Amino acid sequence: MESTQQSQIVTVTSKAAEKVSEFMKQEGKDSLFLRVYVTGGGCSGLSYGMGFEENSEEDDLVIEQNGVKILVDNYSQRYLKGANIDYIDSLMGSGFKINNPNVTKSCSCGHSFSTE
Numbered sequence: 609m610e611s612t613q614q615s616q617i618v619t620v621t622s623k624a625a626e627k628v629s630e631f632m633k634q635e636g637k638d639s640l641f642l643r644v645y646v647t648g649g650g651c652s653g654l655s656y657g658m659g660f661e662e663n664s665e666e667d668d669l670v671i672e673q674n675g676v677k678i679l680v681d682n683y684s685q686r687y688l689k690g691a692n693i694d695y696i697d698s699l700m701g702s703g704f705k706i707n708n709p710n711v712t713k714s715c716s717c718g719h720s721f722s723t724e
Contacts, residue, residue, distance in 0.1 A: 617680055618644060618671055618688050624695040624704060625674030635660060641670070643679040644706075646687040654687065656706050686710075 620628075632638045640660040649655050664670055667682040680688055691708040 617669060617685055617691070618678055619692045620673045620676055620678065621692065621694045622674050624693045625676045627695040627704070628676045632660065637662075641677045641679045643681075644684070644688065644693065645681055646684040658704060 628642050629638065632640050637660075640662060641664060643657075643659050643661050645657045646654050647657055661679060664679050665681065668679045669682075669685060671678040671680065687710055688706075688708065689710065691706055691710070694705050694707065696702060696705050
């Protein structure tokens with residue numbers, strides 16, 4: 609497990625961190641890690657995933673920001689470098705939004721993307 613400066617890979621807005629903390633409390637555990645990852649799939653080739661984990665893996669980067677510990681595996685790091693995680697709450701819906709400067713193309717449904 610390696611620790612890094614939060615600005616090197618992923619940043620999390622305070623609103624997103626608040627929502628993550630709220631979800632952790634609903635799970636009954638406030639010491640969970642938030643895993644953010646990229647996986648193959650979707651109509652543009654890659655898609656994001658997020659979930660809670662109790663422990664980190666050996667190849668994970670651990671980023672602590674706004675009171676949240678984020679895990680990013682070795683594979684996902686290159687696709688998420690410079691990405692920003694926010695939480696949007698609007699009339700059209702609410703949820704986490706990843707703003708990623710590495711994306712060169714995304715599908716019309718907005719759930720998958722590709723990079724150079």
